[in-house]
Amino acid sequence: MNGPTQEFWQARFIEGQMPWDRGAPNPQLIAWLEAGAFAAGSRVLVPGCGQGWEVVALAAAGMHVTGIDFAPAALALCRGHLEAAGLHAELVGADVLHWQPEAPADAVFEQTCLCALYPDYWVRYADQLHRWLKPGGRLFALFMQAPRASAAEGFIEGPPYHCDIHAMRALFPATRWEWPKPPYPRIFNRGIEREELAVILTRK
Numbered sequence: 001m002n003g004p005t006q007e008f009w010q011a012r013f014i015e016g017q018m019p020w021d022r023g024a025p026n027p028q029l030i031a032w033l034e035a036g037a038f039a040a041g042s043r044v045l046v047p048g049c050g051q052g053w054e055v056v057a058l059a060a061a062g063m064h065v066t067g068i069d070f071a072p073a074a075l076a077l078c079r080g081h082l083e084a085a086g087l088h089a090e091l092v093g094a095d096v097l098h099w100q101p102e103a104p105a106d107a108v109f110e111q112t113c114l115c116a117l118y119p120d121y122w123v124r125y126a127d128q129l130h131r132w133l134k135p136g137g138r139l140f141a142l143f144m145q146a147p148r149a150s151a152a153e154g155f156i157e158g159p160p161y162h163c164d165i166h167a168m169r170a171l172f173p174a175t176r177w178e179w180p181k182p183p184y185p186r187i188f189n190r191g192i193e194r195e196e197l198a199v200i201l202t203r204k
């Protein structure tokens, strides 16, 4: 496998090496929830949920949430946060490139899972996201902006792998997804000094 393995991610959580982790839900998710962007009681999937601050926030807002992650240490942390808050969410230990939900979902919240995957796997992952959603379902995406000078010479560095908007348009083409018009909000992540582009795509 090219790129980071399950063992790599498991070690990050065991050693507490998670610079991307805000220790709180992404402020853009809170803004979307407050704006009513998620219909009440939606079934929401959170791939690569990590310790799951967003799983907790979505569950607290009354959503039926499934967090998927292949690092057991991440899911253990997430389970602890849910228990502490007295909330429930389904947590699944699985590879997002293979897992399938029992029924298509209303929404997917994608934050730093795409940019955690080596780009060889992006087409497969984008197909998964399309398959997981109902027609009309929404992909709440935070596309990680992590450009590096070495890309000019063809090197691929990450994670996080840079989610360039041109690549995103190719992965989520207008034939399969409805795109809103730019500009999109840019959300800063202090821990990794990177920004995310916040876009809501609708599955056709």
Ligand SMILES: C[S@@+](CC[C@H](N)C(=O)[O-])C[C@H]1O[C@@H](n2cnc3c(N)ncnc32)[C@H](O)[C@@H]1O
Pocket (backbone or CB within 6 Å): 009, 010, 020, 021, 022, 047, 048, 049, 050, 051, 052, 068, 069, 070, 071, 074, 094, 095, 096, 097, 111, 112, 113, 116, 117
């Ligand atoms: C950079 S972390 C982001 C965690 C969380 N989304 C956040 O923003 O705090 C990437 C997460 O994706 C998970 N992950 C990476 N590749 C995966 C795969 N193929 N299947 C399932 N989980 C994966 C890792 O275990 C890790 O928890």
